[in-house]
Amino acid sequence: MKKYMGDAMMLITAIVWGSGFVVVAIALNYLTAYQVMAGRFILAAIILLILFGYKLKELRWSVVWKGAILGTILYIAFAFQTVGLEYTTASKNAFITAVNVVIVPLIAFIFYKRKIDGYEMFGSVLALVGIGLLSLQGSFKMNIGDMLTLICAVGFAFDIFYTNYFVQKEDALVLTIVQFVTAAVIGTLVVIMQGEIPTTIAKEGIYAIIYLAVFSTTLAYVLQNVAHKYTTATKAAIILSTEALFGTLFAILFLHEVLTFKMTIGAILIMAAILIAELKPAYFKNRMMKKMGRT
Template sequence: MNSKKLHSNLMLLLTAFIWGVSFVAQSVGMEYVGPFTFNSVRNFIGAFVLLLFIPLIDKTNRTSASTDPASDPAANVSSSDRRTLIIGGILCGICLAVASSFQQIGIAYTSVGKAGFITAMYIVIVPILGLFLGKKVRALAWISVGLSVVGLYLLCMTGSIALNKGDLLELICAFCFSFHIMIVDYLSPKVDGVRMSCIQFFICGIICGIPALLTESPNLHSILTAWQPILYAGGLSCAIGYTLQIVAQKNTDPVIASLLMSLESAFSLLAGWIILHQYLSPKELCGCLLMFAAIMLSQIPEKKPGAA
């Protein structure tokens, strides 16, 4: 495995960890504000955090470009590139808003465990979508996907497997997250990942803000009361987590990326165990171990034809 791919995979692993701990923050934040309000505010925070860092990143790039002009990604940005960046940010923002909204609505009609399991089915949907787009998936990756599904089942499922209204909504959420991953896979090598991430947060914040204003009557006092979990979710989960995803997917296969990001389920359970002192059963522990084993298996380099 080359160094770029290794660094990207480590970034995605960090992303999964940040998202996993964010479940704890979201659980606490929901005690004070509604789901749409929480999602809207956290995305706006993520966007503004990136706006603060973009000038610093540009300055660093200009410094690098003074010795190596080819290292400055902004040196030859055409109107076509800017259009691709804006369209990519809008599409990612729509997918993110729809996915997170369907996830929140679906939880009202199903168990949290089933919601987590069905949402994480993007690990199966992504390689299937890839086949339609002409992307080959090696056998070892399919085995890793299968192990992850079993691990997720042990991790999340506690009751009936029969599908209800909420489960179907969670399935729509899984498809939206899959489309998000595929859009990022296609566009991340072509655009500035940090800027695209910033645009997607603004779009997601606006879309989630509309139902928040219509159905939740958000107020400043409630938002300030929940400032700690909202700040974590906005500053770390959004600004850092989703941006790391976009940057890392430049050098990582989307199937492997989806597997690495699915570890958020395991990290959320471990975070709840450590931070909230929630009970971790042997079944759930086996699920975690299976998921980590699947990730390790997926990192075995592919044997090239003719190699000894």
């Protein structure tokens, strides 16, 4: 039951992040990318402190340095993704970011010599192909924007992997609080250094920041970090990759974008990847057990 609870939390996170594409598009009409990042992390940190500040009595040095690492990785990943988008197309940006699905098991193998599960690896590759069909519209030539986005993908992969690694020994909520406070501090310093402190903000921009902070940041990351206790890092990456699918669906509903045949095939491949990673091993294991029981 706990296993499926973790997967369900990851799926909700993917849905919320998918909706965030529309909201970010609105926010960027009124604020710079760095202002949006700082705003969402500052408000999210405040919300977490109000709701779960009592848990800081469990704060230990191990949680502080681990949360600081996660917060730094998270902000850097978002920064490279945002800056990379200035030099490449949104579709290529989304596709290259999704490379984190494949990078997660590679991180486990390279740094910790963990065996790569065949089903999860195949599911990762299949999800990557699906996201490519879902997102890519033009040619695929690597430029500076693509390189920056690739660094972003590595950052998100490390965030997923180390969140999964750290929450096994630390309280997920306290870890998330430290993570957000770290990202908020970095975001504030960046805005100050760039001289982008806003004097006035349109109400549409404020509403967008509130949505991003409450749902796309606070709710999504709390669910994700808690869910890591009940699922694997690779499976989490695969489920979270459906963010591209839900982002497309929300874009169709609210931005009236057209879903092409290629995008439909991509969406199907993403869902197939999740089913393979989630059900295939258990399916074959059950079949083998039944056969052994009959002999």
